[in-house]
Amino acid sequence: MLDNKQGCKSLGTKEIRIAGFGGQGVVLSGLILGQAASIYDDGFSALTQSYGPEARGGSCTAEVVISDEPIGYPYVQSPNVLIILSQEAYNKYSQDLPAGALMIIDPDLVKPEPSQNPAPLSIPATRMARDMGRTVVANIIILGFLAAVSDLISPEALKNSVLASVPKGTEEFNTKAFELGYNYGLEHGRKGEVADG
Amino acid sequence: MPEDGALCGTFFMNGDVACAEGAISAGCRFFAGYPITPATEVAERMSERLPHVGGIYIQMEDEIASMNAILGASWAGLKAMTSTSGPGFSLMMENLGLGVMLETPCVLVNIQRAGPSTGLPTMAAQGDMMQARWGSHGSYEIIALVPSSPQEIFDLTITAFNLSERYRVPVLVMSDEAVGHMSEKVVIPRISPKELVSRRRPDGTQEQYLPYKADEDLVPPMAIAGEGYRFHVTGLTHDERGYPVMTVEAQDQLVRRLVDKIRLNKKDIIRYEEVGVEDAEVIVCAYGISTRVARLAVQEARNAGIRAGMLRLITVWPFAEDRIRELAQQVKAFVVPEINYGQIVLEVERCAAGKASTLLVPHMGGGVHHPQTILKAIKEAVQ
Amino acid sequence: MTTPLTVGENTVDSLLRLDRMPHIWCQGCGIGPAVGCFTRAIESSGLDPDKIALVSGIGCAGRAAGYVKLDSFHTTHGRALPFATGLKLGNPELNLVIFSGDGDLVAIGGNHLIHSARRNMDMTVICINNFNYGMTGGQAGPTTPLDARSTTTPYGNFEYPFNVPYLVAASGATYVARWTVLHVRQLEWSIAEAMTKPGFSFIEVLAPCPTLYGRMNKEPKGLDTMHSYQERSVVRDGADPKDVAIDSDGPIVVGKFVDIERPTFWDQWKLLLDRAREKKK
Numbered sequence: 001m002l003d004n005k006q007g008c009k010s011l012g013t014k015e016i017r018i019a020g021f022g023g024q025g026v027v028l029s030g031l032i033l034g035q036a037a038s039i040y041d042d043g044f045s046a047l048t049q050s051y052g053p054e055a056r057g058g059s060c061t062a063e064v065v066i067s068d069e070p071i072g073y074p075y076v077q078s079p080n081v082l083i084i085l086s087q088e089a090y091n092k093y094s095q096d097l098p099a100g101a102l103m104i105i106d107p108d109l110v111k112p113e114p115s116q117n118p119a120p121l122s123i124p125a126t127r128m129a130r131d132m133g134r135t136v137v138a139n140i141i142i143l144g145f146l147a148a149v150s151d152l153i154s155p156e157a158l159k160n161s162v163l164a165s166v167p168k169g170t171e172e173f174n175t176k177a178f179e180l181g182y183n184y185g186l187e188h189g190r191k192g193e194v195a196d197g
Numbered sequence: 198m199p200e201d202g203a204l205c206g207t208f209f210m211n212g213d214v215a216c217a218e219g220a221i222s223a224g225c226r227f228f229a230g231y232p233i234t235p236a237t238e239v240a241e242r243m244s245e246r247l248p249h250v251g252g253i254y255i256q257m258e259d260e261i262a263s264m265n266a267i268l269g270a271s272w273a274g275l276k277a278m279t280s281t282s283g284p285g286f287s288l289m290m291e292n293l294g295l296g297v298m299l300e301t302p303c304v305l306v307n308i309q310r311a312g313p314s315t316g317l318p319t320m321a322a323q324g325d326m327m328q329a330r331w332g333s334h335g336s337y338e339i340i341a342l343v344p345s346s347p348q349e350i351f352d353l354t355i356t357a358f359n360l361s362e363r364y365r366v367p368v369l370v371m372s373d374e375a376v377g378h379m380s381e382k383v384v385i386p387r388i389s390p391k392e393l394v395s396r397r398r399p400d401g402t403q404e405q406y407l408p409y410k411a412d413e414d415l416v417p418p419m420a421i422a423g424e425g426y427r428f429h430v431t432g433l434t435h436d437e438r439g440y441p442v443m444t445v446e447a448q449d450q451l452v453r454r455l456v457d458k459i460r461l462n463k464k465d466i467i468r469y470e471e472v473g474v475e476d477a478e479v480i481v482c483a484y485g486i487s488t489r490v491a492r493l494a495v496q497e498a499r500n501a502g503i504r505a506g507m508l509r510l511i512t513v514w515p516f517a518e519d520r521i522r523e524l525a526q527q528v529k530a531f532v533v534p535e536i537n538y539g540q541i542v543l544e545v546e547r548c549a550a551g552k553a554s555t556l557l558v559p560h561m562g563g564g565v566h567h568p569q570t571i572l573k574a575i576k577e578a579v580q
Numbered sequence: 581m582t583t584p585l586t587v588g589e590n591t592v593d594s595l596l597r598l599d600r601m602p603h604i605w606c607q608g609c610g611i612g613p614a615v616g617c618f619t620r621a622i623e624s625s626g627l628d629p630d631k632i633a634l635v636s637g638i639g640c641a642g643r644a645a646g647y648v649k650l651d652s653f654h655t656t657h658g659r660a661l662p663f664a665t666g667l668k669l670g671n672p673e674l675n676l677v678i679f680s681g682d683g684d685l686v687a688i689g690g691n692h693l694i695h696s697a698r699r700n701m702d703m704t705v706i707c708i709n710n711f712n713y714g715m716t717g718g719q720a721g722p723t724t725p726l727d728a729r730s731t732t733t734p735y736g737n738f739e740y741p742f743n744v745p746y747l748v749a750a751s752g753a754t755y756v757a758r759w760t761v762l763h764v765r766q767l768e769w770s771i772a773e774a775m776t777k778p779g780f781s782f783i784e785v786l787a788p789c790p791t792l793y794g795r796m797n798k799e800p801k802g803l804d805t806m807h808s809y810q811e812r813s814v815v816r817d818g819a820d821p822k823d824v825a826i827d828s829d830g831p832i833v834v835g836k837f838v839d840i841e842r843p844t845f846w847d848q849w850k851l852l853l854d855r856a857r858e859k860k861k
Contacts, residue, residue: 048375073565227669227670248856253670258691259691261692265655266666269635269664269669269670270667272667277666277670295656423671428652429653430652431646440600441646
């Protein structure tokens, strides 16, 4: 049934919101996720984005809806996964989370409320990327982490999608970043936490 | 990539990019434009792709110039397109009329954003639907297609070129920011030349060629510049020779033909999709992005025991008036969701002619309807 | 010096739509002589008329498109240049001539004018300047000299006009000239030269408008204005365009002011194609 909370979200539909600021690769992450789901996992997905007028540094959100059938309403209504990369985004999106929603944060960028339950999963992706020598791969590290801690998209599809989306000549570096995040997720994540929607 | 440079395969791309790829698959080899959110990505894609397929991209000084440049390119024999939004669409209206008057095949894409004026540049609306029909001065008919997904904007951009070449009229692709900026799976098939239409060319001798002597379907064959026909065309009212004639009779003859070539061929032009209308007591009549939401609301209404159906308009102009007149005999009501404060609902109301009621579900722009809002209207309509 | 031509000897009939005569231009108007110079320039240049396209905007001069037997396009007010740009790029073999008036090209079409010059689009603009809007009844325009009378400047024009050659030269035109319709030989020769030179060529042609501008400014006959051209014109090839502004009774500097080489839009486009191909490898 449609209700105000769930809207028109049908069974088998998963919603992911990635929010931060411009320049963090938020939209590219959404693109990689959407592409993984619709091309490499052979399902359906829709990616939408919203951002402020600034080319860099303004707030930026990407929303991915994934389903096994064509998608009607293309926007997130009750997210299954949130990837939060700025305090501003945290303040905006941490309220009224649906039960079972998984939140992933970069602890160097976001200080969550101690009372938040369940506590968000943390990965210091920006720091890890800096240690690798290139902060731009932070988003790829997070995608690797997501692949390890959720069942939304197969790790294989996500990895293929990463390789198809990054600049030529950087495939190896991005694979390393993806695997770094993936292994971090296996170690620190809580697999199976994501609700079925 | 095949020899001719057209893409082929399955891609995850946004509507703007899919539109550009549709144009290239349709044989478009000239693009003139001016940057404007949220249509810029169409131009960007064309600037990247056209050099590889033997085409030309030019960024003009404004949208007025862009519209004129595609008309010129079309008269040089190329399939030509421009894309714009909001204020740019307004600026193109003057020479959209020239395109109609000179009977120039070309495609104008409007990725609609919320207005009036600068409005919400990065957010969706369907507020230009009546402007698409009536935006240039004078009496004329136009063709406007409305896609609801990146896949469909690819498909309909090809259709737009085909209809434009077939009827020698500018064709509008009236998309919106939601479709333009949404990325989805887009399957790009190998388009065979048989699927593409090219304008009919004159086959008589150059001496006897009359630029505006129409064939039986009211469409005149079109010569192009540089072939020795030495024809004249003008935005003034003209006769079959293309010469200005400032009389009521010439005006009557010309305007009637310009309008009738669309009206009398509307069966070939009009496209729509029906979902569950056979037994429907209420029909949601929607177009573009709104149809995706409407579909969900209709399903939900069916689950709730309401005999709801949907008429999805794919061509908004010419309007599917015959079909709506028929359906009005059968249903209690039409529900019309649109991202404006009531435009196409006026057409539905006109065709329903009191036989069925009409209920507008407006959205002032900046997003799409929530399915719940449409469901509520469906319930209200059958009470 | 001039040898009068009799009607029977008109060698450019094949370039005119004789079935459209008589034309709409007033007695004493300077547009007809300018069209004559244009057609003779085609003949003397040896260019293939089948490959010449003429584009006009709106106004008295814009009607030229309807009288020449070429592929000819009578477009909307001010828009001849972008229309011609599409034609040229659609078929680079075409020789594009834009024949229109000062109000059309410099006021409503001013933006298109400077950008076409900037791109060095390969085309020739023949700009008839009669200092006013003729077709709408003699209103002031962007070239109306200071203090001149028009139907919208009944107390004299208080706005400063454009120095048109200076404007187009500054915008990047590679050929800029000015003549009056008294200078038929020079004008014919200049048009032929402009049409055979690659790049953006601009020729300003001063032409009498006895019915309107002339009548309101003490030159009620076309011949009066021709006399004034004879008295006031100073031929100064190579003059700096910034020094050729026109006022209501001072000298009129005519001649070829600019004739330089610069890559055209098409030259640049070919470089871009190489770059694009290189990037794709």
